[in-house]
Amino acid sequence: MKKIVFRFLFIYFFLNSFYLLEFYQIPWINLITEYHSKIDEWVVTGFNKYLLHVKSTLNTNGGGSGDISFAWAQFYTYILLSLLGSMLWTVLDRKRQNYDTLSFWLRNVVRYYLITFCFSYGIIKLFALQMPFPNLSLLATPLGDFLPMRLSWMFFGYSTPYQVFSGIIEIIAGLLLLNRRTIVLGSLISAGVFFNVFMLNLSYDIPVKLFSMQLFICSLFLVLSDSKRLLNFFFLNKPAELTTLYSINFNKKWQKIARILLKTGFVILFIIIPFNQTWQRYKNSLIKTEMKPIKPGIYTIKTFIKNRDTVLVSLNDSLAWKDFIFDVKGIGSINTLDTLFRQRYRRGYFIYQVDSVKEIISFKKNIPDTASIFKMKYKITDENAMELWGKVRNDSLYFKLLKSNRHFQLTEKQFHWISESNR
Numbered sequence: 001m002k003k004i005v006f007r008f009l010f011i012y013f014f015l016n017s018f019y020l021l022e023f024y025q026i027p028w029i030n031l032i033t034e035y036h037s038k039i040d041e042w043v044v045t046g047f048n049k050y051l052l053h054v055k056s057t058l059n060t061n062g063g064g065s066g067d068i069s070f071a072w073a074q075f076y077t078y079i080l081l082s083l084l085g086s087m088l089w090t091v092l093d094r095k096r097q098n099y100d101t102l103s104f105w106l107r108n109v110v111r112y113y114l115i116t117f118c119f120s121y122g123i124i125k126l127f128a129l130q131m132p133f134p135n136l137s138l139l140a141t142p143l144g145d146f147l148p149m150r151l152s153w154m155f156f157g158y159s160t161p162y163q164v165f166s167g168i169i170e171i172i173a174g175l176l177l178l179n180r181r182t183i184v185l186g187s188l189i190s191a192g193v194f195f196n197v198f199m200l201n202l203s204y205d206i207p208v209k210l211f212s213m214q215l216f217i218c219s220l221f222l223v224l225s226d227s228k229r230l231l232n233f234f235f236l237n238k239p240a241e242l243t244t245l246y247s248i249n250f251n252k253k254w255q256k257i258a259r260i261l262l263k264t265g266f267v268i269l270f271i272i273i274p275f276n277q278t279w280q281r282y283k284n285s286l287i288k289t290e291m292k293p294i295k296p297g298i299y300t301i302k303t304f305i306k307n308r309d310t311v312l313v314s315l316n317d318s319l320a321w322k323d324f325i326f327d328v329k330g331i332g333s334i335n336t337l338d339t340l341f342r343q344r345y346r347r348g349y350f351i352y353q354v355d356s357v358k359e360i361i362s363f364k365k366n367i368p369d370t371a372s373i374f375k376m377k378y379k380i381t382d383e384n385a386m387e388l389w390g391k392v393r394n395d396s397l398y399f400k401l402l403k404s405n406r407h408f409q410l411t412e413k414q415f416h417w418i419s420e421s422n423r
Contacts, residue, residue, distance in 0.1 A: 330352050
């Protein structure tokens with residue numbers, strides 16, 4: 001039975017390990033991953049069509065979601081392929097006494113798979129870039145309009161120290177896994193870290209449930225590989241003998257050199273380069289670019305004229321534009337359900353660019369868009385007021401905006417050792 005379980009796990013982890021190469025898009029491996037992606041999609045689509053029926057048409061592009069229908073169909077396909085492969089392997093190789101050598105390599109593949117993502121997620125949290133602090137548009141959105149994932153994202157994004165702490169723990173797990181003498185401790189920490197992440201994803205409907213479960217399974221596999229020693233140490237009060245699970249002897253010089261070169265290459269490719277790239281992103285994030293002369297802030301609508309008729313802004317009209325928010329780095333939103341804008345949490349989001357020479361603001365729906373959805377002339381009347389006018393759809397619109405002095409207590413970063421009352 002133990003050998004059958006090993007065969008299943010070997011095939012399952014082998015199939016999943018290709019994701020690592022595709023995730024990082026290593027240049028000279030692109031040809032392999034390109035063909036693998038096509039074959040994988042063909043196989044998964046076939047299994048779904050004739051057996052799984054996750055959905056009639058699988059979505060292969062989730063826009064950041066890891067729990068799309070294709071991902072679940074792929075997961076079930078890998079399980080079935082692992083079952084079929086392990087049964088065939090058992091028939092063809094039933095006389096083999098052990099898989100010690102293959103077990104050694106499987107544990108190390110899983111170990112380095114975990115190390116990669118410990119550093120990948122740890123580094124981005126170390127610079128507090130995974131969950132950013134809520135911007136003006138999010139702060140101005142009623143709490144009840146948020147989905148659970150965004151609520152959790154803002155919870156972590158609010159506290160930079162906690163996010164950095166989370167990243168440090170993941171990096172520590174990766175460093176411990178990188179050293180053969182501390183693999184057991186590293187696997188225990190990574191199991192705790194990724195189980196916590198998995199539970200967060202389940203509890204807040206964060207669409208990375210499948211992948212976080214995969215990382216926890218990998219951690220659990222390494223922990224259970226050393227289960228006898230852990231059982232003796234933690235529960236039976238017995239000595240834990242020295243482990244040989246990760247021991248290997250390289251007798252030839254070229255083998256020793258190759259090991260050093262491969263490990264050095266891994267560290268450079270999956271640790272040093274991502275760290276440097278994230279550091280550059282962090283420096284760029286510190287630049288609070290203002291689209292001068294437009295000052296960031298929340299602007300209330302004092303006067304609204306549509307086709308020469310003054311219109312009262314109705315709070316009950318979901319399609320009416322009720323305010324303007326201009327934030328740093330050319331991001332903004334309007335309190336409206338107008339589908340002219342990208343809708344999120346009952347606000348219409350836009351990207352804006354300012355031509356200070358022609359005094360024109362160009363409004364776009366998304367960052368990669370090249371064409372504007374509309375343009376408006378602007379005039380700064382004083383430091384807290386501005387005018388906008390232009391043609392939107394087939395209507396001529398004019399807005400007189402006043403910059404609000406609204407203050408959000410959440411931005412104060414309050415902390416008290418002594419709290420005399422529950423605030």
